[in-house]
Amino acid sequence: MTDENEKKPAADSRQDRLKSALRENLKRRKVQARERAASTDPSQNEDASLDEGIAGKTFDKAGD
Numbered sequence: 001m002t003d004e005n006e007k008k009p010a011a012d013s014r015q016d017r018l019k020s021a022l023r024e025n026l027k028r029r030k031v032q033a034r035e036r037a038a039s040t041d042p043s044q045n046e047d048a049s050l051d052e053g054i055a056g057k058t059f060d061k062a063g064d
Helices: 001-037 045-054
Strands: none
Touching: none
């Protein structure tokens, strides 16, 4: 019976470590998801809109 009592604190500390690690992992994943969502936002990608405006136009030698 004394062995069971000695294992409980070790199990509790393990549980605490796992909880902490899972919490940190969740925070990291949320940050990554926010960054991914921000980078795929079309308003953030201004290069694509500039390319679309130029793609179909032809210019003469005067630049008009």
